[in-house]
Amino acid sequence: MKFAHIRYSRYSTWFDSLSKYIDGYKAFDVSNHLIQDLVVHNPEVVFIQSAINFDHKFVSTLRELLPKAKLIGHHNTTYKDKHMKVFLMYDLIFVGMREMKRDFSIAGINTKILLNAFDPLNGLRELPLIHTVLFAGSVYLKPGFHNKRLIYLNELLKNVPTTMRAVLGRRIFNSYPAGFRKANYKAVKAPLLYQEIKSHPIVFNCHADIATEATNMRMFETCGVGSLLLTDYHSNLNNIFKIDEEVLVYRDVKEMIEKALWALDNRREANEIAEAGYKRLLKDHTVAIRSKQFIKEF
Secondary structure, three states: OOEEEEEOOOOOOHHHHHHHOOOOEEEEEOOOOHHHHHHHHOOOEEEEOOHHHOOHHHHHHHHHHOOOOEEEEEOOOOOOHHHHHHHOOOOEEEEOOHHHHHHHHHOOOOEEEOOOOOOOOOOOOOOOOOOOEEEEOOOOOOOOOOHHHHHHHHHHHHHOOEEEEEEEOOOOHHHOOOOHHHOOEEEEEHHHHHHHHHOOOEEEEOOOOOOOOOOOHHHHHHHHHOOEEEEEOOOOHHHOOOEOOOEEEEOOHHHHHHHHHHHHHOHHHHHHHHHHHHHHHHHHOOHHHHHHHHHOOO
16 A cells, blocks of 8 residues: 655654554655655555645645545644635544544544554663753643643742753744743754653643643653653543553642652652553553554544
């Protein structure tokens, strides 16, 4: 089977590992001649990662020139009515949240749930632990993004020893709020992210405002590297990682601060939770497991 994977960003994701599990896999990056390249390749399946970034003109042209190809997309962030109209042109859209699946299905979009995944990495160095909470990610202040995250981060900085990392390749560093970058913030390239996570005993996570369920990649990356995850509560989280047994969970600012300080002061117990989270990832959330779930849908 010829399988074309269209990548909107050169930043690596677990979808790149589909090459290990799909015969005939070939990746295509965005370019001025992308459609021509796809027509020459003539795939049976076209998978568009970050489907929201491809407009009606692009998708309709693709459907016209590759009428027999099955078109699959992935989406897990904010969207508008104009995007829904484009998603209707797909044979299948993968999303990470049940509420989004419900809304898409009501609109007539064939939708399936697909969680993120992560494979433990070889080659990470065993460095001395930095005895702070780590936040590595974006603070993007537009509707549906990270307004809640900023509130929690400011409280974390005031009350808990915290290290900040901007992950270049995911969000433009200059998009961070004015003045916020000065708070011991250092930019790292995305491939170095996992070494940063491994070097910190606890990693703070807060989902985007749009998220109605636990779904983001940082959960799986943190547990997969073996560090302790401190994340915001969502109703589906206990089905992914057991609350306060495999990850630490907070429901408000007070609980976030208390659990962050507890984890820093109680390393043995915190390490036991981190180890349990790592084992759960190996059991249920590796790329091999998720790839099988992905492939069976088509």
